[in-house]
Amino acid sequence: MSTGSALLAELIEALRCLPGVGAKSAQRMAFHVLERDRAGARRLAERLGAAVERIGNCRRCRGFSETEICSLCANSGRDASLLCVVESPVDQAAVEVATGFRGHYFVLLGRLSPLDGLGPRELGLDLLAERLREGEVKELIVATNPTVEGEATAHLLSQLAREAGVRATRLAHGVPLGGELEFIDRGTLAHAFGSRQTLT
């Protein structure tokens, strides 16, 4: 990109830190905001700066929060007997938006992956064990991803729950809504077949 402005070239390069944004889109974005939406760009710059500086992790659930305890953990209206364990803040947001879940969360910030140096300590499992020992949690809902590492993590979490005498549950596997059997992978189909339920 060679235009009359070095700052513009730097902006285009910086935009590529966003996922799914390549050279072309970055260029389009830079020109768009400079030509048509400088107010939006100024607001974005401020909020991005503020978010990076001030959003840390909640001390209780490890989710994103700009305060020591996030608003979900601090909300006494939520059911403290349900604790949903997810791998990342984006999974937490997905569960929060899609389901009617009104309990609390615990965010692992990763999944068990010894090769990447992610063990029980990095996933905050000591913090989780302590939380279970508090005695308030009655059900640990394991919502890790259905990948090999996610399953290994789920296994470890169920052990943790057993030790603390807490019931552990796992999200159901099966045919996704709107999916067609023909196009569903064999593993999922076998799982859905094995876990078939009585029609009522």
Place this chain on the structure above:
Amino acid sequence: MSTGSALLAELIEALRCLPGVGAKSAQRMAFHVLERDRAGARRLAERLGAAVERIGNCRRCRGFSETEICSLCANSGRDASLLCVVESPVDQAAVEVATGFRGHYFVLLGRLSPLDGLGPRELGLDLLAERLREGEVKELIVATNPTVEGEATAHLLSQLAREAGVRATRLAHGVPLGGELEFIDRGTLAHAFGSRQTLT
């Protein structure tokens, strides 16, 4: 989006000022930078802020520039006898990247569109006329878009060039490289047929 952080929700909303970014992508971008690339996000915030504050328009060509005269206009190595007129800075960048053009540019920052209040004055045509009167420019390359308004603008530009005794040229219309005749619109095909060239 309800997570434990209000700043995060604000960031997601602000990201939507970028073209092609809807609610889902904005969420994905926000979580991505916060989880994996805070350094990149910090850099983006700084550069976006700097670009918005400091990039204005070159006094000579009206293209983007953080200095009074942009680096393209200030570059004495470029051919001052060629002046390429484009509608917007993004078109200028496209010509600069795709072609071997080493002359100067003039950016209209719009196209003739009386209904939108864009007349000769808004397009800086007085500035352009003055530039042509300087006598250095020998060829005015009209590179407005091949839309109705772009064509009207091109017509006005050719008049301007005639008055100043400068030769005006227009980008060739025709079949795009890699295009298939079957899928090309009738207008373009008719134009390409009419402007057919002798094979050498």
